[in-house]
Amino acid sequence: MESTRKPGVSRRATLALMGAGAATLAAPWVASAQAKTIKIGMPTILSGRVAQLGTSSRNAVLLEVEKVNAAGGLAGRQIEMVIRDSKGQPQEAARIARELVNTDGCEMLLDGEASSGSFAVHEVARDLGVLCIHTCSEASSLTADPKQHIPNAFRCVRQGIHDSIVGASYAASIAKAKGLKKWATCSPDYAYGRDTTGEFVLYLKKFAPDVEVISESWPKLFQPDYTDVITKILQAKPQALYSCLWGGDLTSYIDQANIYAMFTQMEVFAVNMADYTALTVVKNLPKGIHSGDRYIKTFPPTPENAAWGDAYKAKYSEYPTNWSWQNATAVMFLNEAVKKANSTDGKKVAEALTGLTIKCPFGADGTVTMRADDHTLVGYAIGWGTTIPKEPYVLDMKAGDWKTIFELEAEWKKSKGYT
Amino acid sequence: MTELQAGEGAQVLKVPRIDARAQRYRDVLIALVAFIVLALLPMVFGSKQLLDFVVRCAAYGLFATSLNLLVGYTGMISFGHGMFFGLGAYGFGLMMQKTGVPIPVAFAATLAITFLVAAVIGAICVRLKEIYFAFVTLAFQMLIHSTILSWQSLTGGDQGLRGGIPRPPFLGIDLSRPMHLYIASCALLVIGLLLMRQIAQSPFGYTLRMIRDNPTRASFIGIDVWRAKLVIFVLAALFASTGGMIMALFVSGAYPEFAYWTISGEGIFINMLGGVTTFLGPMVGTALLLLLNDTVTRLTEYHGIVLGIVILFFAIGLRKGLMDFIVEWFVQRREGANG
Numbered sequence: 212m213e214s215t216r217k218p219g220v221s222r223r224a225t226l227a228l229m230g231a232g233a234a235t236l237a238a239p240w241v242a243s244a245q246a247k248t249i250k251i252g253m254p255t256i257l258s259g260r261v262a263q264l265g266t267s268s269r270n271a272v273l274l275e276v277e278k279v280n281a282a283g284g285l286a287g288r289q290i291e292m293v294i295r296d297s298k299g300q301p302q303e304a305a306r307i308a309r310e311l312v313n314t315d316g317c318e319m320l321l322d323g324e325a326s327s328g329s330f331a332v333h334e335v336a337r338d339l340g341v342l343c344i345h346t347c348s349e350a351s352s353l354t355a356d357p358k359q360h361i362p363n364a365f366r367c368v369r370q371g372i373h374d375s376i377v378g379a380s381y382a383a384s385i386a387k388a389k390g391l392k393k394w395a396t397c398s399p400d401y402a403y404g405r406d407t408t409g410e411f412v413l414y415l416k417k418f419a420p421d422v423e424v425i426s427e428s429w430p431k432l433f434q435p436d437y438t439d440v441i442t443k444i445l446q447a448k449p450q451a452l453y454s455c456l457w458g459g460d461l462t463s464y465i466d467q468a469n470i471y472a473m474f475t476q477m478e479v480f481a482v483n484m485a486d487y488t489a490l491t492v493v494k495n496l497p498k499g500i501h502s503g504d505r506y507i508k509t510f511p512p513t514p515e516n517a518a519w520g521d522a523y524k525a526k527y528s529e530y531p532t533n534w535s536w537q538n539a540t541a542v543m544f545l546n547e548a549v550k551k552a553n554s555t556d557g558k559k560v561a562e563a564l565t566g567l568t569i570k571c572p573f574g575a576d577g578t579v580t581m582r583a584d585d586h587t588l589v590g591y592a593i594g595w596g597t598t599i600p601k602e603p604y605v606l607d608m609k610a611g612d613w614k615t616i617f618e619l620e621a622e623w624k625k626s627k628g629y630t
Numbered sequence: 631m632t633e634l635q636a637g638e639g640a641q642v643l644k645v646p647r648i649d650a651r652a653q654r655y656r657d658v659l660i661a662l663v664a665f666i667v668l669a670l671l672p673m674v675f676g677s678k679q680l681l682d683f684v685v686r687c688a689a690y691g692l693f694a695t696s697l698n699l700l701v702g703y704t705g706m707i708s709f710g711h712g713m714f715f716g717l718g719a720y721g722f723g724l725m726m727q728k729t730g731v732p733i734p735v736a737f738a739a740t741l742a743i744t745f746l747v748a749a750v751i752g753a754i755c756v757r758l759k760e761i762y763f764a765f766v767t768l769a770f771q772m773l774i775h776s777t778i779l780s781w782q783s784l785t786g787g788d789q790g791l792r793g794g795i796p797r798p799p800f801l802g803i804d805l806s807r808p809m810h811l812y813i814a815s816c817a818l819l820v821i822g823l824l825l826m827r828q829i830a831q832s833p834f835g836y837t838l839r840m841i842r843d844n845p846t847r848a849s850f851i852g853i854d855v856w857r858a859k860l861v862i863f864v865l866a867a868l869f870a871s872t873g874g875m876i877m878a879l880f881v882s883g884a885y886p887e888f889a890y891w892t893i894s895g896e897g898i899f900i901n902m903l904g905g906v907t908t909f910l911g912p913m914v915g916t917a918l919l920l921l922l923n924d925t926v927t928r929l930t931e932y933h934g935i936v937l938g939i940v941i942l943f944f945a946i947g948l949r950k951g952l953m954d955f956i957v958e959w960f961v962q963r964r965e966g967a968n969g
Contacts (some may be wrong), residue, residue, distance in 0.1 A: 257931045300892075301790060301885040304876060307927070313678035326883040327790040334794050334882040338806070350789055358793040388882060400785035401779060494635045 249288040249555050250310025251276075251380070251545075254304045254332060255323025255347070257296035260433065260459065263488060264534045268347060269294050270527050271535035275295055275542035285549045293317055297324060301331035308335040314344065318557060321541055323534070325348050326403070336364045342557035344545070344564075346538045349374075350403070354587040355629050359510045363561050365586040367541040369533070371403065373593060375410035376619045377556045377611030378503055381595040382411075382480050383418030385501065391424050391478055395441055395449035397464075399427035399456055414451075414619065425449055432458060437467045449477055457483035461493045471493055484598060485605045487530035496600040503595050505533035510608040511592040513570035536573045540588070543571055544581060575610060588612065637895040653831065659823040662859035668816040672809065681812045682880070683924070687916055689876040693893075694912035695826055699919030701898070702906030703830055704862050705842030707760065709894050711937035712749075713774045714867040717744055718840045718874025718890025720778065723791040723884040740875060741868055748867030749860070756859040768891060775889045788832035795878060805879055815876050822869050827909055829865060838862055903944055905951020914953050 253272065256265035259579075276290045284290055295317050297304040304324045311317040312335075313470035320343040323465065331349030336343035345353060345366040353359055356367045356626040385391065396412065400405035415422055426447035428440045441464075444452060456464050460484055474497035483489065490496060504510045508520025508530070512585030519539070523531040531539075544564060549555055566583030573579065573591050580590045593616075596608035624630045693715050700706040725731060732741070734937035751770050758766055778785045784927060786792050790877045797805040804810045829835055841848045841855055850944070878884045887893070904915020922940060926933040947956050 258934060295927055298931065300887050301883070302686075302887065303880040303927075304883055306924075310679055310924070313682070326788055327887065330790055330792050331881050331883055333792075337794055338882065345800055351813070352789070352792065400783055402789055405787075430965065504869065616821070 216487060224473055248291045248334065249285050249319075249556075250291045250293055250311075250315060250317040251319045251321060252308065252317030253292060253294045253321040253323050254297045254307040254328070256299045256325065256328070257294075259299050261299065261325065264325075264347070264458075264532055265296070265323060265455070265534040267488075267529075267536040268538040271523065271531060271539040272321060272323075272527060272542055274523060274557050275539045275546075277383075279542065279546050286553060286555050286588070289557055290578040297328055299325070299328060301327040302365060303383065304328035305331040305335050308332045309339070312339050312341050318342070318555065319484055319545070319560070320344070321346050321538065323538065329459060333359065333361075333364055337361050340472065340557075342561050343392065344541045346541045347534050348592060351406075354585045354628070355624055360585065361626055363557060365544075365561075365581055367544060367566055367588045368537050369591060369593065370587065371407045372410060372623055373589075373611075373616050373619055374503055375407055377593050378480065378482050378595060379411050379414030380418050380611065380615060381609060382415055382451075382453070383422075384502070385478065386415070386419045386422055389450075389478065391451040392421055392423060393447075393449045393451070394422055395426040395428070395444050395447055395452045395477075396424060397430065397444060397452060397454045397456065399432045401432050401459060404429065404432075408453065410623070411453055411455070411482075430456070430460070430464075435463065437464045440464075441468050441471050445471060445473065445476065451478040451480065453480045453482075455482050457486075458488065459492075461489050465493050465497070465500075469497065474500065485596065486533050487604075488532050490604045491530070496598055496604070498597075498599055500598040501595055502598060502605065504592065504605070504608060506531050506536050507603065507605050507608075508604070509603045510594055510596070511573070511575065511577075511610075512608070513572065513592075515577070516592075519572045540571055540573055540579060541589075544567055573595060575613060589617075633886055643822075650831070652830050654828065656826060657827050657831075661820050665816060665820045668820070669813060672812065672958045676681075676806065679718045683920065685812055685815045685876065685880050686920055687913075688815040689873045690882065690896070690900065690920065691819055691869045691873070691913045691916040692822045693873035693875070694904070694916050695823060695909075696873070698909075698912045699826060699829065699838075699862055699869075702911070703835065703842065703899055704838040704859060706756070706859060706863070707764045707768045707898075708755075708866075709891065709898070710769070710771030710865075710869055711866070711897055712742055712766075712891065712895075713771040713889055714748060714870035715780065715874040715877070715893055715897075716774060716884070716886075717747060719764035719869030719875075719878035719884035720785060720791065721871070722875040723795045723878045724784070726795045726797070727791060727793070730796065730798075731861040732798065733803075733805065734800060737875060741871060744867050744871035745864060746754055748864040752860045752863035752867070756856060756863055757763030768894070771889065771891055771894060775886060775891075778886045778889055785884075788886055791883050793896040794882045795884075796797040797879065798880075811879055815879075818876060822872055823910075823913065826869060829862075830909055834858070834861075845936045864907055877880060899941070901951070902941070903951055905957075907951075908957055911951050911953035916954065932969050 241568050254267050256262060265526045266374060272292060276292055280289050292613045293311055295307045297307055308320055320341055322329055322343055322345045324332050329345050340363055343364045345368060347368060349368055349371050351372045352371050397406050398408040412424055425445055426449060428443055430437060430440050461481060480501040482503040483505060484500050484502030485507055508517050547569045548563040548567055550562045552559040564581050567576050568580040570577060571579045575590055578590060579588060590613060594608045594610040596605045598605055681869060699709045700708050718740055721743045722736055725736035725739055755763055755766050779787055803810050803814060837853055837858055841858060845855050874888060898913040900919050901912050903918055905911035922937065926936045
């Protein structure tokens with residue numbers, strides 16, 4: 212048998228292919244000239260398990276951008292959003308962020324990435340020096356850790372540490388009133404779950420020293436069956452349960468725990484319950500689950516917030532999410548900062564953003580602030596209430612006290628070695 | 631297996647006599663030309679996206695080609711090759727962040743770590759056959775991924791290595807500048823491919839093909855199959871690790887996703903796309919997949935459907951990788967011309 216494959220053939224084929232490839236590659240890569248419109252790039256997660264949140268981010272941004280454009284745009288330049296799917300992969304998020312700036316000519320970035328993706332985009336912002344506002348990542352270290360600090364990046368997102376302080380102070384008041392001493396925790400087994408639960412328990416014990424945690428469960432992220440966790444908690448017979456499960460995990464957990472009538476046997480504190488994506492999906496939403504606010508249109512109880520929630524629902528036929536208000540706020544910040552700087556130049560806008568306070572429907576007192584020293588959002592509405600199975604889903608929201616948050620946050624930063 | 635059956639297999643193994651040295655020179659020459667072309671590309675096109683594209687091609691290309699050494703040349707379908715990609719990224723990133731050693735030292739040290747880890751994992755895995763090998767490599771990958779997630783104090787858990795990877799200049803090379811990173815990645819890619827080509831064309835490479843085609847026969851003629859498999863497993867891991875280091879430099883960080891099974895899956899997919907019977911198949915597959923991914927995500931968010939259709943086209947339509955198809959087409963045409 213004669214060997215028919217000669218090495219030269221494959222090489223020639225390769226070279227031809229490489230040539231063809233290079234020609235194809237080069238065609239769309241002519242750098243675009245700066246136009247009168249201002250392009251803002253946004254990598255976010257539009258596919259996979261958290262696609263719903265990414266889509267709701269895009270919706271909110273487009274809703275706000277429409278308003279800004281109708282009012283004349285950013286310093287006279289109409290905004291054009293370029294939004295791409297990172298699939299939740301950090302390397303894709305980094306690539307897309309670079310592509311948006313280098314090739315599409317975006318002058319600013321809204322980073323709609325969660326967790327590791329946001330840190331990847333942060334590094335791109337560090338490398339390219341482009342103005343970047345993180346709009347979805349709640350990881351406290353993104354802005355609290357001075358190693359992360361760069362002058363051109365901001366975070367317009369609620370934060371794990373703020374939630375823990377407010378949640379623990381609310382839970383402690385209920386614990387004292389109802390004599391809840393034996394607690395159990397049940398949170399997803401990854402950094403967010405461990406950190407948030409750890410901080411909650413720390414502050415709960417600070418506010419109510421006689422509390423003890425008698426059972427801890429750490430189900431895997433995206434675990435489909437919670438039977439073992441539920442029976443373990445029921446056997447421990449705690450008086451109260453804390454959980455920072457979220458999204459589909461939280462709704463599956465509640466549906467499964469309902470079968471065991473868990474919610475009649477203990478007080479449940481689920482920080483991520485009060486989000487329409489969870490509230491509307493649970494089959495039988497139990498009455499009386501304590502939850503922090505993610506986004507509900509009745510908190511803060513202002514006409515502006517209700518109007519915003521309704522406008523979003525009218526346009527997209529669903530309620531906004533926690534990511535929605537954060538993204539909307541980021542566009543509001545950009546708009547005000549450009550007005551203040553009277554320029555769309557990234558550096559000038561960044562300077563204007565630092566320490567900026569704007570009117571905002573999601574502010575605890577009608578305003579929110581981009582804190583100057585760590586470039587992070589403060590003053591947003593944060594509170595806890597209890598659920599009911601129909602609209603408005605959450606009642607008796609008790610607002611957190613920002614003075615206490617600031618004090619304890621400063622202590623926490625010190626304990627972490629950040630200040 | 632009977633003697634007769636073993637004898638039947640032997641016919642296929644007729645290797646054409648090629649002057650090894652001449653071929654080596656030609657490979658080196660092609661590598662040099664490829665490097666010069668790559669180095670000149672930015673001058674012709676001046677697009678930053680092109681630089682990013684080639685850097686990513688280098689990272690994934692080294693990874694996918696090294697996987698092909700296992701899959702295509704040795705017949706070991708590893709589902710866990712991504713662990714070495716992740717190991718390279720984390721090893722290098724951590725070394726740079728924690729110790730502040732010069733980049734070449736961190737590079738060498740990461741390779742040394744990969745060598746050790748791959749030797750241990752390989753020693754356990756390569757004894758296993760086919761599906762068992764695939765699953766145990768996958769299990770080790772998930773073990774490493776879980777370790778990265780739970781060893782928060784060292785790896786930063788699911789948030790990855792934060793704060794950027796310091797890239798101090800060395801020997802006049804400053805990898806924080808895109809152009810320098812580009813040239814360095816091209817150099818690593820070309821050298822990596824050249825080395826892997828030498829491995830594939832060496833007597834050892836032909837031993838691997840023999841093991842793939844008939845391991846029983848190979849062991850009967852005195853080849854230590856276990857040792858040969860282990861050696862190629864470790865060598866492939868080193869190249870995958872180099873790919874991981876390039877990726878870590880590109881994103882200036884390391885994230886648990888780099889060690890997740892999806893990366894291994896992408897490697898397998900790249901090999902399917904490009905073809906496993908030619909040496910450059912995986913490289914072509916890499917360029918094709920990245921190009922598809924980049925163009926499709928620009929145009930639509932329903933990229934999953936488009937990529938799925940492309941996979942179906944290759945799996946059901948061509949039934950082979952692109953390079954396999956092209957090579958066969960050339961051979962057929964030549965045979966047709968020769969009558």
